[in-house]
Amino acid sequence: MTPLSLQEFLSREEALAGSDPVLTRLLVGISEACKEISAKVREGALAGVLGLAGSENVQGEEQKKLDIISNDIFVEAVARTGAVCGMVSEEVPEPIAVPEELPLGPYLACFDPLDGSSNIDINVSIGSIFAILPAERPKRVPAPQDFLQPGRNLTAAGYCMYGPQTILALTLGRGVFLFTLDDVTGTFRLTKENVRVPREAKEFAINMSNQRFWEAPVVRYVSELLQGKDGPRGKNYNMRWVAAMVAEVHRILMRGGIFMYPRDSRNPERAGKLRLLYEANPMSMLMENAGGASTNGHERIRDIVPNSIHERVAVFLGAAEEVETVTGYHKA
Numbered sequence: 001m002t003p004l005s006l007q008e009f010l011s012r013e014e015a016l017a018g019s020d021p022v023l024t025r026l027l028v029g030i031s032e033a034c035k036e037i038s039a040k041v042r043e044g045a046l047a048g049v050l051g052l053a054g055s056e057n058v059q060g061e062e063q064k065k066l067d068i069i070s071n072d073i074f075v076e077a078v079a080r081t082g083a084v085c086g087m088v089s090e091e092v093p094e095p096i097a098v099p100e101e102l103p104l105g106p107y108l109a110c111f112d113p114l115d116g117s118s119n120i121d122i123n124v125s126i127g128s129i130f131a132i133l134p135a136e137r138p139k140r141v142p143a144p145q146d147f148l149q150p151g152r153n154l155t156a157a158g159y160c161m162y163g164p165q166t167i168l169a170l171t172l173g174r175g176v177f178l179f180t181l182d183d184v185t186g187t188f189r190l191t192k193e194n195v196r197v198p199r200e201a202k203e204f205a206i207n208m209s210n211q212r213f214w215e216a217p218v219v220r221y222v223s224e225l226l227q228g229k230d231g232p233r234g235k236n237y238n239m240r241w242v243a244a245m246v247a248e249v250h251r252i253l254m255r256g257g258i259f260m261y262p263r264d265s266r267n268p269e270r271a272g273k274l275r276l277l278y279e280a281n282p283m284s285m286l287m288e289n290a291g292g293a294s295t296n297g298h299e300r301i302r303d304i305v306p307n308s309i310h311e312r313v314a315v316f317l318g319a320a321e322e323v324e325t326v327t328g329y330h331k332a
Ligand SMILES: O=P(O)(O)OC[C@H]1O[C@](O)(COP(=O)(O)O)[C@@H](O)[C@@H]1O
Pocket: 061, 090, 112, 114, 115, 116, 117, 118, 207, 243, 244, 245, 246, 261, 273
């Protein structure tokens, strides 16, 4: 039997769990954006999408052409659904309004249109991340304040990974579902239901080159993992680092593990590298819905009330036991 399409899956969710048809429209719009980005990624140099754009984003990072192209695709596709009254994107300093001629809807969308930008030009996995929040009251000009809600308020979250296959991961708060893009028909089809992340892990992901800048609890935790069978953990751990959060989270959903991007002393006023609204919160919602955990070393990420839309946060997410251990070391 042909697996359910994303649209059929969402209609089933409406019938079984009473999810909102407007949300369905929004998620289908996002999946259309991901399809378009996926096509550009596949074409690469042939579509002229590689290389630098010659500009910087609000975080002072160089923008790649594909960062900007993906941002434009996302903004247009999401606005067109009529399901939102504002958007926040990694690539745009202020909240983005829906154009006058389009209707407003009851949701807010936050997205990292292209995650793992340093992988674009070397043909390694990249992705897009999205988070959907309820809007208190729809208005034409969205204010930063509207988006400063803790991640536990999220209605839905997900990512699309542009790897050997294009895979969309989605949670509406009732488990995690994976959809693989059929390139021939242009349909996302349900290929894995109720993804679960084991409590224990045998694999960790962290950028080891930053070790000398880490705080003491992270140094302690990672050194124990590295000691393997001979250390206090009594077993060997493998390590991976793709340098795209989407790919790291996808690997953990598929075969377990823990991902860390701690705060460090390279930039002491920064709480970490990853952004709370459109990287850490949606990935935390996915992880928790798959039985994993997610903290900033001190508290659950989804309980943090943001102070600004591009706020950064330290991230420890994945296997619940490992996240508990490293969080415990921060408290010790
Ligand atoms: O080069 P580093 O510091 O290891 O960074 C890798 C991290 O940076 C990021 O690429 C940031 O994402 P963007 O490409 O959206 O800026 C994360 O996906 C990833 O975990």
